[in-house]
Amino acid sequence: MYNRKKIQEEIPEAVTKIWSCTSDDCNGWMRDNFSFDQTPTCLLCHSPMISGEKMLPLIVNMTDQWKLSAAVTTATAE
Structure with a gap:
């Protein structure tokens, strides 16, 4: 039998650091590597x-590499 559906690749998941809202009425959270503040507030x-962990699909955040390269460039310029 022929099946036209595309085979879905399984997305790898990993335990990821997150920030969770402390309010009982809010379900807000964000990935740690996507926050700009050391201790963010809920948007x-x-x-x-508060800091925590959650099992999430892996996502590459390119801004981490930009921040690192900017810090290295600044350190070598001094």
Whole structure:
């Protein structure tokens, strides 16, 4: 029998550091490597956030590499 559906590749997952909203009424969270602050506030309700972990699909954040290369360039220029 012929099946036209494309075979879905399994996306690898890993335990990822996240920030979770402390408010009971809010389900907001964000990946740690996508936050700009050391201790961010929730973008939905403006409550403080706490650090935690969650099993999520792997995503490469290119801004981490840009921050690292900028820091190296600044350090070598001095």
